[in-house]
Amino acid sequence: MTAFTQDYQITWEKLPDDYKLPDDPVDNINQPALAAALTQSLELAGKLPPNALTPTNYGICATLNGKIVVKAPDWAYIPKISVNREDVTRSYTPQLQGDIPVIVIEFLSDTEGGEYSIKPTYPPGKWFFYECVLKVPNYAIFEPDSGDLEVYCLDNNTGRYVVQNPNENQRYWIAQMNLYLAVWQGTRENRTGNWLRWWDEQGNLLLWGSELAQKERQRTERLAAQLRAAGIEPQD
Numbered sequence: 001m002t003a004f005t006q007d008y009q010i011t012w013e014k015l016p017d018d019y020k021l022p023d024d025p026v027d028n029i030n031q032p033a034l035a036a037a038l039t040q041s042l043e044l045a046g047k048l049p050p051n052a053l054t055p056t057n058y059g060i061c062a063t064l065n066g067k068i069v070v071k072a073p074d075w076a077y078i079p080k081i082s083v084n085r086e087d088v089t090r091s092y093t094p095q096l097q098g099d100i101p102v103i104v105i106e107f108l109s110d111t112e113g114g115e116y117s118i119k120p121t122y123p124p125g126k127w128f129f130y131e132c133v134l135k136v137p138n139y140a141i142f143e144p145d146s147g148d149l150e151v152y153c154l155d156n157n158t159g160r161y162v163v164q165n166p167n168e169n170q171r172y173w174i175a176q177m178n179l180y181l182a183v184w185q186g187t188r189e190n191r192t193g194n195w196l197r198w199w200d201e202q203g204n205l206l207l208w209g210s211e212l213a214q215k216e217r218q219r220t221e222r223l224a225a226q227l228r229a230a231g232i233e234p235q236d
Helices: 031-044 124-135 210-229
Strands: 002-005 007-010 060-064 069-070 075-077 103-107 138-143 148-154 160-162 173-174 179-188 191-201
Touching: 002 124, 031 075, 031 103, 031 191, 031 210, 060 124, 069 124, 124 138, 148 179
Parallel strands: 103 138
Antiparallel strands: 002 007, 007 060, 060 069, 075 103, 138 148, 148 160, 173 179, 179 191
C-alpha cells in the first residue's frame, strides 16, 4: 500500500527482523504509571476489545522513500490489529498489521520538546509523522507536573491538526473511542499528582482496579450495617 505526502512516497512494510530499534530510556519515571493507568481503566470498563492494542513507548513504523521511520509514542490506542499479537512484539506497522491509531499521547519531559517537531525532512519530526504520515485523528500532549493537556484533532479538509477546546467540565471528546479524556488529580500506586483519565458519554469516570475494590468494600460494609440494623449478624 502506497501513499504520497509532501515529497515522500509512503509504504507500509514490516520491520525487518534485523532492524535495530532505538534503546532510548524512558524520559520520566512517571510515564509508565501514567500509561498503565490509561489502559487499565479501559480494560476494566470493558472498553478494550480483544484485538485492540495500547502500546507504550513502542515503535510505530512507516517507510518513507524506502527509509524506515520508527516513532514510539508514550501511549497509543489502536482499535484493531489484523495479525496475531506475536507478530507485533517488536513494532507495529499500520495499514499492514491493522488500524491507524485513533489517538497518540505524549508525556512532556525535560527534553528538547520533539513532540512539537513539524520537521518534514528525513527523519521527520513526531508531529509531522503523526499528522502527515500516519494521519492519527487525535494527538494529545500532556505535561504531568503542571497538569497542562493539549488535544489536537485532524481536520479532514486541511489534513492538519487543529487545537480542541474542552467542554464545561474541562474534558476532551475523543469521538472514535466514544469517551472523554481529561486531567484528574489524586493518588495511585504511591504517586500523588496529575493523571489522564477517561469518562464515558454520561460523564461516569472509568475506574481503576483499586477504586473498584474500594467501591466493593464500601458496598459490603453498607450491606453489613443494614443487616445488623435489622438484627441479623452478617456471615463472614
